Amino acid sequence: MTVALWCILIAIFLPYVCTAIAKASGGYGLKDNHDPRDFLESLNGLGRRAHAAQLNSFEVTPAFAAAVIVAHLAGNAELVTINVLSVLFITSRLLYIICYLADWAILRSLVWFVGMGLIVSFFVVSV
Numbered sequence: 001m002t003v004a005l006w007c008i009l010i011a012i013f014l015p016y017v018c019t020a021i022a023k024a025s026g027g028y029g030l031k032d033n034h035d036p037r038d039f040l041e042s043l044n045g046l047g048r049r050a051h052a053a054q055l056n057s058f059e060v061t062p063a064f065a066a067a068v069i070v071a072h073l074a075g076n077a078e079l080v081t082i083n084v085l086s087v088l089f090i091t092s093r094l095l096y097i098i099c100y101l102a103d104w105a106i107l108r109s110l111v112w113f114v115g116m117g118l119i120v121s122f123f124v125v126s127v
Contacts, residue, residue, distance in 0.1 A: 002079060004068045007086035011061045014093055018054035021101065022047045046101060053100040057093065060115065064089055067122035074126035081125050089118045 022028075022040055025047040040051045071082045092115040099108035 002072070003083035004072070004079075004086035007083075007090050008061075008065045008068055010090050011057075011064050011093065014090075014097070015054045015057035015061070018050045018057060018097060022050035022054060025050060049100050049103060053097045056100075056112075057097070060093070060119075063119050067119045071122040071126045076127060077122075077125040082122070085118055085121050085125070089115055092118060 019040075022043060023036075025045070026039065026043045028036075028039060040047075040054075043051055068082065068086055071077050071085075092111055096108060096111045096115060099105075099111055
């Protein structure tokens with residue numbers, strides 16, 4: 001298994017970190033487990049931002065996974081390049097989540113663009 005493939009697994013679980021933060025900040029308990037989606041939609045402040053970060057993480061993970069797999073299958077990029085891009089992407093996602101939670105909107109958007117640029121980079125290095 002390459003570092004890049006392990007990064008896909010990390011990216012898959014990052015949204016759940018956001019979910020845990022959202023639920024913890026909103027006082028989520030087992031009694032609330034009957035309708036967790038409604039609970040998450042009812043949050044405000046930090047909890048709502050954590051939930052939004054969760055949703056964005058779910059949205060971007062398939063693109064990242066596809067980019068890593070394409071880069072592996074194309075076979076034109078050095079493995080070290082694919083691994084470095086993957087670690088940079090995970091780092092960008094962690095920074096994105098931090099920015100979202102801290103309510104740093106402009107920085108969050110810039111970090112999001114960096115992450116999307118990294119996804120494109122997988123295809124560029126695979127040509």
